[in-house]
Amino acid sequence: MEFLTLLRRGVAACAVAAALAPAARADTIDATVVAGHPPMFLWVKTLSETFIPAVNEALKGSDHSIDWMEAYGGTLAKVGGELEAIEDGLAQIGIVSSLFEPSLLSLQNVTYATPFGSPEVDIVFGAVDKMHETIPDMRKLWENHDMEYLGGGFGLEDYLLMTDFPVTSMADLKGRKINAPGPAVNWLKETGAVGVSGNLTTYYNDIQTGVAEGVIVFPTAAAAAKLYEVAPYVTRTGFGAQYAGAIVAKKSWFEELPDEVQQAIRTGVDDFAVAYRAGLEQRVVAAFEGMEAGGAKVSVLPAEQRLEWAQSLPDIAGDWARALDEQGLDGTGVVNTYMQELKDAGVMLPRDWTVE
Template sequence: MKHVARLRLGLAACAAAGLLAPAAQAETFNATAVAGHPEVFLWVKTLSDTLIPTVSEQLEGTEHSINWMEAYGGTLASVGGELEAIEGGLAQIGIVSSLFEPSLLSLQNVSYATPFGPADVDIVFDTVDEMHEEIPDMKALWEEYDMEYLGGGFGLEDYLLMTDFPVDSLDDLQGRKINAPGPAVNWLKGTGAVGVSGNLTSYYNDIQTGVAEGVIVFPTAAAAAKLHEVAPYVTRVGFGAQYAGAIVAKKSWFDELPVEVQDALRGGVDAFAVQYRQGLEQRVAAAFDTMQSGGAEITEFPADERVKWANALPDIAGNWAREQNEKGLAGTEVVNTYMQKLQEAGVDLPRDWTVE
């Protein structure tokens, strides 16, 4: 009995001194998922319907769980304000659109600086995702704002041209006023067309009132906005699919999570990537069906005219790369790596944007 008593006293002393590891305890972590867009947008729907349930499933059988709060459609952050919400600790994970952060996340917008790339979203998303692992500056941009890049890149399908007049050649654009979003205005330089900056909220009215005669847009947005009613000539020019952002977590929060929770979050992001791409393919097909049944005339732009358009543009990629270089970022490396990977993937590029 005395021996047992001494053993108990010894164990108690060790525990008090911190020499014995405490037994693992179940822990619930609170996480707010943020997106500026509402759930009608596929990337937000997939975050809610796929990523979150997958994470919860992967945590089953572990000692941990996540108590989720979902804040979409401007309830916590407006479109383009997600990065600030996560950085400030209002949310722990979410979708950040690099497209709306051209200064803070400039390198992530490489596909917009290299138009006429692949229409295949898998190639574009996978390529930019790989580049995050190979080019330190790309992850460093996220980490500067306390972001852990989790991947699952999301973006937009092959952009096309919609007009209120038929387009069979580059010459048909001479003097025409064409709406385009942000960096896509550069895709009109040197073509003879007049680029008019705009967005989805203004396109329909701009074309209807004559402010513009057409628009560069992606199919799913075009069908939803019924742009074919005012711009029935749909020309599949092949500007290329675009990388637009990723799933990220607040790094200081993520780093303190148990490994099992970190792994579950990464597993959820992987599931998001698969489901998003499948869903996008279905929505693009439905968008073309909607436009065609609504009276749109859908045509393929001639391959030789596509080459002519691409080569009429100024050195968009080179100018963009040099701007990044001046900021101390790997602009030239990003463009050249992107071009090399696309060529290795067998993409037929009408123009090689490699920077000399």
């Protein structure tokens, strides 16, 4: 009798275990997502408000879920330190700005070496995303640091010129000191202007104190920093939108994830790309409205002057490409492919930077 009771209990226990088997297989994956900038920046805001919810939604009904820890605004990594944080395993996924990794992610900065490209963010971001699929060296630069390039390319809208004097032609730039960020200093070479390296934290004070008389900048940053107060002449030069980075994951971590989770993350990246680009367009419109309300005088550089400016520059794309070629990277291929992508998209280029 005692034996039969134990037997029944054993059968019942097996039945319960079988019924609970699917739940037992369900797993929760811990993932820290990192960005050096705070959530006030659109790419971080979109990461938190679109990417993560989209991944969670895609995982509904599966046996998997992700427990997210969000580390933004320097809580885990400063701006430019995200790649190292992911590589070291402190985070598993996040935004890495190639703009701040000019040596490690040199090829990704092709747009800054080819000014006067397209002002359309969809075209620029989409082209560089696509090039990661067709040019092995572009992915290799990420993989050298155990990074899986997921896409969702993001960046900055069409750069322009802001000055404390009116600009209607290149002649107006002669002898003028113009602040510019990093590689954009090259956009002033042989124009008559004097390029002064700077960043968003110094622009306002530099112009106010006479260290500079203008700045190359993108509209949303200009409006937020109220640069129109010291540089009220806003000249839409059409330097072009600029690719600045993407969502990446630690490759060794990503490859161990179940296929369903990998696909959900990729779905989230696609949603991020759509939301970011739509949000950026809205912010650009608001930026111009805000600057004009603050007294900015907005004008468009005449087409013939834009052409003259582009043609007057030295071969900055060729020099950039050949320097990378000498390092064993496909610099020439990257420039030429990017130029072809723009032309295929119908972009009218004042200068074709194709490397001969």
